[in-house]
Amino acid sequence: MTAGGGNRPTVVVTRRLPAPVEERLAQEFAARLSGDDHPFTNAELQAGLRSADALLPTVSDRISAEVLAVEPLRARILANFGVGFNHIDVTAAKVRGLVVTNTPEVLTDDTADDAIMLMLMVARRGGEGERHVRSGAWTGWRPTHMLGTRVSGKTLGLIGMGRIGRAVARRAHHGFGMRVIFHDPFPPPADVVADVAAEAKATVEDVLREADFVSLHSPATPATHHLMNARRIALMKPTAFLINTARGDIVDEAALVTALKGKQIAGAALDVYEKEPQVTPDLLTMEQVVLLPHLGSATHETRVAMGMRAIDNLKAFFEGGAPRDRVA
Ligand code: DGY
Numbered sequence: 001m002t003a004g005g006g007n008r009p010t011v012v013v014t015r016r017l018p019a020p021v022e023e024r025l026a027q028e029f030a031a032r033l034s035g036d037d038h039p040f041t042n043a044e045l046q047a048g049l050r051s052a053d054a055l056l057p058t059v060s061d062r063i064s065a066e067v068l069a070v071e072p073l074r075a076r077i078l079a080n081f082g083v084g085f086n087h088i089d090v091t092a093a094k095v096r097g098l099v100v101t102n103t104p105e106v107l108t109d110d111t112a113d114d115a116i117m118l119m120l121m122v123a124r125r126g127g128e129g130e131r132h133v134r135s136g137a138w139t140g141w142r143p144t145h146m147l148g149t150r151v152s153g154k155t156l157g158l159i160g161m162g163r164i165g166r167a168v169a170r171r172a173h174h175g176f177g178m179r180v181i182f183h184d185p186f187p188p189p190a191d192v193v194a195d196v197a198a199e200a201k202a203t204v205e206d207v208l209r210e211a212d213f214v215s216l217h218s219p220a221t222p223a224t225h226h227l228m229n230a231r232r233i234a235l236m237k238p239t240a241f242l243i244n245t246a247r248g249d250i251v252d253e254a255a256l257v258t259a260l261k262g263k264q265i266a267g268a269a270l271d272v273y274e275k276e277p278q279v280t281p282d283l284l285t286m287e288q289v290v291l292l293p294h295l296g297s298a299t300h301e302t303r304v305a306m307g308m309r310a311i312d313n314l315k316a317f318f319e320g321g322a323p324r325d326r327v328a
Contacts, residue, residue, distance in 0.1 A: 001260050006175045009029055009053040010029065011029040011032065011053065011056055012032045012051070012054070013033050014039075014058060015037055016034050020307070021304055025266070025311060028315065032048075040061055041311070045061060046070040048075065049067070049092075052109075053074065053076060054076065054077045054078070056314070057081065059278075063089060065091075067099070071121060073098075076091060076099065077100070077313075078311065079311075080103065081103060081306055082306065084220065086221070090182035094328050097322065098328075101323045103305075103325060110301075114245050114271055114296045115243055116171050117167065118245065119151060120171075123241060126290070127147055127290045132146070151178070152176045153179075156172045156215060157181050157212075158179045158207070159227070162184070163218060164245070168215055170195070174196070180196050180198040181199045181200075181210055182201065183201045199262070206236040208236050209308070214236060214240060215243040216243065216244045216245070216250050218250060227250050228244075228255075230255035232258065234264055241257070243270075248276050252274075254280065256280075257283060260288065260289065261282070270290070270295055271292045271293075271296055277293070313326075
């Protein structure tokens with residue numbers, strides 16, 4: 001079966017995708033697009049796996065072992081729209097003979113921009129200030145009004161120094177004159193570290209003790225689940241801020257709430273949540289917290305690029321080649 005031929009592979013797409021991506025999918029495949037963008041149930045995911053050659057899921061679809069136990073299984077590839085694939089049980093996918101691909105690189109810059117935006121918003125009270133103006137409470141400029149924390153020149157601590165962590169480091173160091181420290185069990189090459197004058201730390205704890213801003217850039221794995229637990233959050237300075245654009249369950253949200261309430265840290269800025277899209281209700285009430293709805297890759301440019309990358313992976317697979325972004 002080849003893409004573009006009369007007998008085109010059938011691809012089930014779980015969510016609405018940007019128009020150029022849906023147009024190309026419709027040209028190259030027998031694409032079953034999402035009309036109404038509703039989240040698929042397990043039964044709908046299984047119906048896709050039973051009836052199509054490929055599934056194109058997104059990071060909000062939970063492709064569990066239970067879902068993958070479907071019989072009969074027709075699909076041969078899960079072409080994920082997103083770089084993170086912790087929502088897919090990759091072990092179960094392998095057992096079922098499914099290839100899994102993701103969409104790295106194309107979202108690096110936008111996600112790094114998102115982390116910088118969160119850092120500035122939480123330090124300079126951007127969200128709080130906007131709420132203040134919109135509510136009509138603002139009475140005018142005054143020297144002591146809504147003072148925040150300076151970002152420029154401070155110490156940024158990166159937990160994870162992969163593609164996105166490095167892009168954040170470049171912005172922070174070259175743009176804001178920040179000192180960069182990091183911990184990564186797989187550190188980047190020396191020239192990358194030198195470019196941002198970064199200092200590698202032997203442990204996560206070493207980063208937490210020194211950083212004014214801690215930004216998380218680890219993948220979500222069993223080893224990083226609740227990496228930021230009560231004990232580690234307590235190591236942060238009382239003046240420090242926690243930024244998370246990686247995955248929600250890297251942070252123990254209940255422990256974060258306790259730390260914020262007890263003023264153990266100055267604030268937090270989150271793009272991702274432990275039980276997404278649910279947000280721990282206490283966080284919604286805290287002015288020292290910035291909350292965004294998983295916007296890391298949310299630009300027109302990147303979402304189109306992610307879709308094209310997923311299509312390229314599907315094409316390579318159905319043409320008998322090796323998909324560029326195979327993760328399983
Ligand atoms: C990803 O790709 O994993 C992001 O979280 C969503 O763009």
